[in-house]
Amino acid sequence: MIAEPAEIQCVLGLDVSCNTVTLFDSCTGRCLTIANEADALRTALQPYQGTATLAVCEATGGHEDTLLGVLLELAIPAHRADPAKVNAYIKSFGKHAKNDPIDTRWLRSYGGDRVATLARWQPAEPCQQKLELLVARRLDLVAMRVQEQNRLKAPRSSLIADNIQAHLAEINRHIDALNQQIDALIAESRSMVLRAEALRSVPGIGQVLVPLLLAVMPELGSLNRRQIASLAGVAPHPKDSGKASWHRSTIGGRRQIRPALFIAALAACRGATPLAIAYKAMLKRGKPKRLALTALMRKIITIANARVRDALRQKNEIMPISA
Structure with missing residues (x-):
């Protein structure tokens, strides 16, 4: 049985590296280093199974996967923290010292202070x-292709033009192969097929943006319009203080989404679609083009969120109820 936030009595700080995991126990004050291997971690964490314990580690690009798998196996609730938030938390105390034992203590403190609000990790x-x-x-290869294309256009590139063109051809082959793999993977999942169909029905969202949204924003359909706009980085945030009031700005969000939504907005503002009509109406009212495009980006992601939500609800309604 997994403990509720109010029942958590012990917080484990776990600093993960490639080869080791450093553990700090808030209840006993014990600090130890464990090999980042399933058997070693299982042995060290076994005593916490069935106790009111929360484990807190940072996202490390995949080195934490073994640890999280063992915690899930032992039914120990875990939180995978955003390193930027943990660093901001540490800086708020004016501290700068850093090593693995110190980091584990900060992770323990971060988890203990926010135990009621931290989302529990789910695979x-x-x-x-x-x-x-x-x-x-695919995003990496597309960025690499843009770099090579820019090099090909640069002055004095004639000597290496053949080499660049050969590399571009190879990159394009890899991108085409990835596109086929992505399409096949989406087709394997009924849920992904439903969400993909809902996304394709939104003006401006094309074949490239659909898998990007499915991969980077799996929360589509489960959040409200304000939350999804903020997650996409297109929500206007106020910047007011006393009598001073500045223009609201869109900041934050997942960095891969905004550039893709901008392209979608450019596509949607053409033609006679409702989004294009709304965009032209904003321009007639004197809104700058940049502001109108940002508003269009927000409309696109909120419409996408609503259509995915409706598609998933319809799926649940038509599913047969077992006796």
Whole structure:
């Protein structure tokens, strides 16, 4: 049985590296270093199974996967913290010293202070994990292609033009292969097929943006319009203080989404669609183009969120109820 936030009595700080995991126990004050291997971690964490314990570690790009898998196996609730938030928390105390034992104590303190609000880590579906990896790799290759194209246009590039063009051809082959893998992966999951169909019905969202949204924003359909706009980085945040009031700005959000939504907004503002009509109406009212496009980006993601939500609800309504 997993303890509720109010029942948590012990917080474990776990600093993860490639080869080791440093553990600090808030109840006993014990600090130890464990090999980052399933058997060693299982042995060290076994005593906490069934206790009112919360484990807190940072996202480390995958080195924490073994640890989280063992915690899930032992039914110990865990929180995978955002390193930026943990660093901001540490800086708020004016501290700068850093090593593995110190980091574990800060993770323990961070978890203890926020135990009631920290989201418990849940593993993503295998299909979702694969999609995230494929889409991330595709983004890397597209960025690499842009770099090579810029090098090809540069002055004095004639000597290496053949080499660049050969590399571009190879990158394009890899991107095409990834596109096929992504399409096949989406087709394997009924839930992803439903969400993809809902996203394609939104003006401006094309074949490239659909897998990106599925991979980077799996929360689509489960949040309200304000939350989803903030997650996409297109929500206007106030900047007021006393009598001073500045223009609201859009900051934060997931960095991969805004550039793709901008392209979607450019596509949606053309033609006679409702989004294009809304965009032209904003321009007639004197809104700057940049502001109108940002508003269009926000409309696109909120419409996408609503249509995915409706598609998932319809799926649940038509599912047969077992006796």
